[in-house]
Amino acid sequence: MSNRTLTLTDGLYDYLLAHSVQEPEILRALRQETAQHPMAQMQIAPEQGQFMALLIQLMGAKTALEVGVFTGYSALRVALALPPEGRLVACDVNPDYTAIAQRYWEQAGVTHKIDLRLGPATETLDQLIAEGAQNRFDFAFIDADKSNYPTYYEQALQLVRPGGLIAIDNVLWSGRVADPTVTDNRTQTLRRFNTALAADSRIVLSLVPIADGLTLALKRPEP
Numbered sequence: 001m002s003n004r005t006l007t008l009t010d011g012l013y014d015y016l017l018a019h020s021v022q023e024p025e026i027l028r029a030l031r032q033e034t035a036q037h038p039m040a041q042m043q044i045a046p047e048q049g050q051f052m053a054l055l056i057q058l059m060g061a062k063t064a065l066e067v068g069v070f071t072g073y074s075a076l077r078v079a080l081a082l083p084p085e086g087r088l089v090a091c092d093v094n095p096d097y098t099a100i101a102q103r104y105w106e107q108a109g110v111t112h113k114i115d116l117r118l119g120p121a122t123e124t125l126d127q128l129i130a131e132g133a134q135n136r137f138d139f140a141f142i143d144a145d146k147s148n149y150p151t152y153y154e155q156a157l158q159l160v161r162p163g164g165l166i167a168i169d170n171v172l173w174s175g176r177v178a179d180p181t182v183t184d185n186r187t188q189t190l191r192r193f194n195t196a197l198a199a200d201s202r203i204v205l206s207l208v209p210i211a212d213g214l215t216l217a218l219k220r221p222e223p
Ligand code: SAM
Pocket: 042, 043, 044, 067, 068, 069, 070, 071, 072, 073, 074, 075, 091, 092, 093, 094, 097, 119, 120, 121, 122, 143, 144, 145, 148
């Protein structure tokens, strides 16, 4: 028995995948196609997608926001977990990546649930705020350029309702956040970001060591 989070050996990770991942065929097909892509490592892990889907169902979320779509795996997971009337606003800058995503969303029959917005996500989120979408979202997933994480987080805090959840990916950054010999800009941004969230009284926090580290920030109701 261990009372600290385990380091996963390859064998234990394979066991976890074999005994927990329930992945619809369409997601498996997208994951296999994405695995051939030169930027394949950007896609979230299947067990993480399944965990996010479980959170969405647990919350009864109907409205979701995604920053960073790539080939659409996490968006498809989220869209499939939303009820038929659910909606996902999905933000990315790269139409080549999202063309792959749209092909699979179409096949999965969820295109009507997903509003893809191409353009710098800070601008898209500002536009949503300007349109009056504050407190409109139940769930937000942040998984794009790390330098903008602090901005995306502040924008998501406005857009998510009190009691809503913001999930932020890659917060352990392959362990580099805890390695003092690593001093590049993105690592330092993530360190400052993690430190700030740990002291942020606006949220209830849990940093979950799944995949590359997933922070869950539940927006507290206004005092
Ligand atoms: N969530 C995706 C998945 O599970 O497959 C992976 C997202 S990938 C790590 C990051 C994405 O952010 C890329 O598709 C990239 O084009 C997008 N991106 C980078 N900078 C951006 C920006 N300024 N605004 C919007 N999207 C951006």
